[in-house]
Amino acid sequence: MDVTALVLTFGAIFVVELPDKTFLAxxxxxxxxxxxxxxxGVSAAFAVQTTVAVLLGHAASFLPETLVRTVVLVMFLAGAVILIREGRSHQQDSGEEYAEAAKAAxxxxxxxxxxxxxxxxxxxDLSQLLTISLVAKYEAPVSVFIGALAALMVVSGLAVVAGRTLLRFVSLHVLHYVGAAVCLLLAALTFVELVR
Structure with a gap:
């Protein structure tokens, strides 16, 4: 068990998912x-999607190391750009468009x-792409799976328990910027590894 990969994955996915449509939906x-x-229900969906992401990331680890690190670097940078753009747009979706698909049950x-x-x-989703990247980067699929799934389950738990209260104290655009900073940090670490 790679504790560093687990903790890093949990932190990155948690910060990226908190301002995401997942939380709102x-x-x-x-x-x-x-x-x-x-x-x-949402935890089961996350378990399936995290499994798929981990399998894709593990498959990518069989590719040449330089290629994998370059793609991971690009994905982290793309994640940062996406989060910055979402933060700047200040769009606070209600999440209703996702919930409308569900009828009274x-x-x-x-x-x-x-x-x-x-x-x-x-x-x-960005969290799925980050999970793929983190598995490819750390080659620790079990640790990344546990970290990613735990982060997704905690975010969804926060949404069902204290979502509306949390949104009163922390703006979504601030969370987008924090998520972008995490992606930029991961990109910088990957770049350092790439040039070594």
Whole structure:
């Protein structure tokens, strides 16, 4: 178990996902359904998507090291640019467009509705791309899987428990900038490794 990769992955994914549509969609779903059912559904979706990202990142680790590091560097820089642009736009989506896909449901239907909404919304998401990059960079798929899934589950837990309160104290655009700074730091570390 690579503790450094686990902690770094958790921190990076947590900071990137907090201002993301994931948080907002989960928050809105939790206003429609029992919060624990929403959390179970979105956590299951995250488990599937994190598994796919880790497998793709692990497959990438078989490529030449210089190529992998270059692609990882570009992905971190792209992530920083995306987060800066989102932060500058100051768009605070309500998340309703994701939750509207789910109709009134209870019990396991609420879990399934939450799963499907987040499963559809998260493909190609920044956190998935970062997970692929971190697996390729650290070659520690289990550690990255645990860190990424834990971060996603904590963010969704915050959304269902204290989402509206949190948004009163911290602006989404500030969180975008913090996420961009994390991506730039990871890009800088990757660049240093690349030029060595």
């Amino acid at each position: 989960t928050l809105v779903l939790a206003t429609k359904y029992r919060p624990i059912l929403v959390w179970l 209870t019990g396991w239907r609420a879990v399934l509705a939450s799963f499907l909404v987040l499963f559809a919304a998260e493909w190609g």
